[in-house]
Amino acid sequence: xxxxxxxxxxxxxxxxxxxxxxxxxxxxxxxxxxxxxxxxxxxxxxxxxxxxxxxxxxxxxxxxxxxxxxxxxxxxxxxxxxxxxxxxxxxxxxxxxxxxxxxxxxxxxxxxxxxxxxxxxxxxxxxxxxxxxxxxxxxxxxxxxxxxxxxxxxxxxxxxxxxxxxxxxxxxxxxxxxxxxxxxxxxxxxxxxxxxxxxxxxxxxxxxxxxxxxxxxxxxxxxxxxxxxxxxxxxxxxxxxxxxxxxxxxxxxxxxxxxxxxxxxxxxxxxxx
Amino acid sequence: xxxxxxxxxxxxxxxxxxxxxxxxxxxxxxxxxxxxxxxxxxxxxxxxxxxxxxxxxxxxxxxxxxxxxxxxxxxxxxxxxxxxxxxxxxxxxxxxxxxxxxxxxxxxxxxxxxxxxxxxxxxxxxxxxxxxxxxxxxxxxxxxxxxxxxxxxxxxxxxxxxxxxxxxxxxxxxxxxxxxxxxxxxxxxxxxxxxxxxxxxxxxxxxxxxxxxxxxxxxxxxxxxxxxxxxxxxxxxxxxxxxxxxxxxxxxxxxxxxxxxxxxxxxxxxxxxxxxxxxxxxxxxxxxxxxxxxxxxxxxxxx
Numbered sequence: 001x002x003x004x005x006x007x008x009x010x011x012x013x014x015x016x017x018x019x020x021x022x023x024x025x026x027x028x029x030x031x032x033x034x035x036x037x038x039x040x041x042x043x044x045x046x047x048x049x050x051x052x053x054x055x056x057x058x059x060x061x062x063x064x065x066x067x068x069x070x071x072x073x074x075x076x077x078x079x080x081x082x083x084x085x086x087x088x089x090x091x092x093x094x095x096x097x098x099x100x101x102x103x104x105x106x107x108x109x110x111x112x113x114x115x116x117x118x119x120x121x122x123x124x125x126x127x128x129x130x131x132x133x134x135x136x137x138x139x140x141x142x143x144x145x146x147x148x149x150x151x152x153x154x155x156x157x158x159x160x161x162x163x164x165x166x167x168x169x170x171x172x173x174x175x176x177x178x179x180x181x182x183x184x185x186x187x188x189x190x191x192x193x194x195x196x197x198x199x200x201x202x203x204x205x206x207x208x209x210x211x212x213x214x215x216x217x218x219x220x221x222x223x224x225x226x227x228x229x230x231x232x233x234x235x236x237x238x239x240x241x242x243x244x245x246x247x248x249x250x251x252x253x254x255x256x257x258x259x260x261x262x263x264x265x266x267x268x269x270x271x272x273x
Numbered sequence: 274x275x276x277x278x279x280x281x282x283x284x285x286x287x288x289x290x291x292x293x294x295x296x297x298x299x300x301x302x303x304x305x306x307x308x309x310x311x312x313x314x315x316x317x318x319x320x321x322x323x324x325x326x327x328x329x330x331x332x333x334x335x336x337x338x339x340x341x342x343x344x345x346x347x348x349x350x351x352x353x354x355x356x357x358x359x360x361x362x363x364x365x366x367x368x369x370x371x372x373x374x375x376x377x378x379x380x381x382x383x384x385x386x387x388x389x390x391x392x393x394x395x396x397x398x399x400x401x402x403x404x405x406x407x408x409x410x411x412x413x414x415x416x417x418x419x420x421x422x423x424x425x426x427x428x429x430x431x432x433x434x435x436x437x438x439x440x441x442x443x444x445x446x447x448x449x450x451x452x453x454x455x456x457x458x459x460x461x462x463x464x465x466x467x468x469x470x471x472x473x474x475x476x477x478x479x480x481x482x483x484x485x486x487x488x489x490x491x492x493x494x495x496x497x498x499x500x501x502x503x504x505x506x507x508x509x510x511x512x513x514x515x516x517x518x519x520x521x522x523x524x525x526x527x528x529x530x531x532x533x534x535x536x537x538x539x540x541x542x543x544x545x546x547x548x549x550x551x552x553x554x555x556x557x558x559x560x561x562x563x564x565x566x567x568x569x570x571x572x573x574x575x576x
Contacts, residue, residue, distance in 0.1 A: 003382075006382060007382040010377060010380050010382045010383050011382070011383060011384055013377055014377050014378070014383055014385075014389050017374060017377070017389075017393070018389055018392045018393070021392055021393055021395070021396065021450070021454075022392060022395075023418070024396075024404065024407050024408060024411060024450070025395070025396075025399070025407075027407070027411065027418055028407045031410070039410065039416065040413070040415075040416040041416065042415070042416070044416060044418070044421050085297075086297045086298040086301065087298060089294040089295070089297065089298065090294060090295050090297075090298035090299065092294065093290075093291040093292075093294040093295050094295075097283060097287050097288070097290060097291035097294070098283025098284075098287055098288070098291075099283055099287065099288035099291040099292065100288065102291070109302070112302075112306070112307070114559065114560055114563050115310055115556060116507070116510070116511055116552075116555060116556055116559055117511075118511065118532055118535055118552050118555060119309075119310050119313050119552045119553060119555070119556045120305075120306055120309030120310045120312075120313055121309070121539070121552070122309075122313055122316055122539050122545050122548055122549050122552065123308075123309040123310075123312035123313045123316055123549075124305060124306075124309040125540070126312075126326070126545075127305075127308070127309060127312075129326075142301065142304075142305050143305050143306075145297065145298070145301035145305070146297070146298035146299075146301045146302050148302070151298060175290075176286070176287065176290030176293075176294075177290070177293075180294065201398055204400065205398075205399075205400045205401060207400075207401060207402050207513070207514045207517075208513050208514065208532075208536070212536075212540050222400070223400055223401070223402035223403070223514075224402075226400075226402050226403060226406060227402050227406075227514075227517065227518050230402075230406045230409070230518060237410045237413075237416075240406050240410065241406075241407065241410065243403070243406070244403040244404070244406050244407050247400045247402070247403040248399045248400050248403045248404070251398050251399065251400060252395065252398065252399065255394075255395070255398040256391070259391055259394075262398075263390075263394070263458055266455065266458055266459065267458070267459070267462050
């Protein structure tokens with residue numbers, strides 16, 4: 001009997017916590033379908049009286065959010081492709097190839113994890129300005145080509161590749177590049193999927209660096225465009241909620257589709273000691 | 274680590290291949306991370322400003338001048354105080370919520386554990402700017418959902434983002450909501466790594482739930498807790514988008530964080546030398562926190 005009560009209490013607490021967690025997101029979706037002004041009235045409405053898509057139409061037809069959406073999509077895809085390739089090459093080399101200074105170099109790389117990204121932002125901006133990369137996607141891309149976290153993730157996974165497999169390929173006369181491309185990459189696939197999801201979500205959500213580098217309105221990514229809109233349309237709550245839905249929905253869907261891989265990555269990163 | 278083959282046994286050909294494979298990643302990290310960080314330190318010893326952007330020869334070496342100026346700058350002290358408040362309140366609150374949630378999710382009485390874990394994690398992947406826009410609406414003093422709900426319990430209207438005393442707390446709440454799921458997932462994994470036999474032994478000794486928590490769970494979970502704590506702390510130190518979107522640092526600079534001050538000084542007023550000194554102060558704070566963690570760990574290992 002006591003166990004029954006306890007079980008009810010545990011599950012009720014979980015349900016309440018889950019509802020509280022989802023409340024902001026649920027309200028965001030609901031308000032985005034409300035006719036203008038309905039989110040700001042008393043007594044409050046929780047569901048739209050007559051659901052409408054007018055705010056989504058305004059965002060895409062008048063406020064150019066489609067352009068920002070496309071920019072975000074292009075940038076996040078490019079960054080994901082480039083950084084998965086570079087990180088997988090480096091991670092594999094650190095795990096499986098033998099060369100002098102390897103372990104010290106890797107330790108040095110891990111040490112840079114304590115440096116917050118803000119520290120390099122000012123000189124990087126000046127550097128990119130000299131290279132003509134400010135106000136271009138290239139300026140955002142170069143800062144994301146390789147990440148220590150990505151290299152670390154691939155390395156941990158690649159350690160499990162048996163040396164015999166690589167040596168057999170060498171005896172068959174395969175070049176090192178060929179071994180990486182045809183033997184190693186297929187074996188790394190699970191961790192590369194994890195890394196790709198991580199990188200895509202990270203660059204889609206990134207705010208500070210795109211805000212600094214992309215000042216031209218036509219190049220702005222979704223978070224930057226949304227932040228600007230929210231300054232101009234403080235009163236248009238329903239419109240802003242539609243903008244938030246457009247920004248958040250793609251990453252939420254991607255997370256739900258690949259959550260197993262994503263959470264695995266979190267745990268591998270969490271066990272780095 | 275025994276799985277790592279010894280580095281010295283490779284052929285020259287293998288070593289050459291390794292350096293080619295490393296070149297793109299290492300090149301990018303050196304050019305677009307290491308170099309800027311070193312240059313940032315130099316920048317923080319200069320008076321680099323708008324005129325120097327037009328012509329770098331206008332920049333002069335000022336030694337520790339920028340740091341000395343920071344010490345006299347009330348705005349910097351305000352931002353520093355705010356950031357410490359964020360860390361001191363937000364960090365423990367995030368961990369407490371995450372630990373409570375993790376214990377519930379991991380409870381043998383709980384159903385649908387996977388679903389709950391996913392729900393609690395969902396805010397972590399949401400776009401910060403978007404949820405800051407949503408929370409700003411939720412915090413609206415008259416129409417916002419939070420005051421509506423609190424009103425049901427007779428709580429008078431709170432001016433969440435308009436009052437200096439509440440604004441920082443409002444930002445902390447949003448941050449806790451967005452980041453507790455990350456710690457929760459790590460803590461659940463930590464809980465699952467604790468052998469069941471320890472609990473069986475404790476129960477045989479007649480230990481209550483509270484005793485098991487205090488003498489089995491928490492001690493064994495400590496490394497995981499420390500790790501989650503440091504990650505959370507570092508995140509709060511770097512807080513930027515929430516005040517940028519919701520309050521622009523106001524009211525009365527009550528939500529001005531160090532990262533936001535650095536952004537304003539560096540990229541709005543182009544006082545880049547001054548901003549670089551702020552960035553390195555932030556670095557020093559984060560470094561001190563990490564060192565504290567390592568120290569804690571070492572002391573634990575010796576016990």
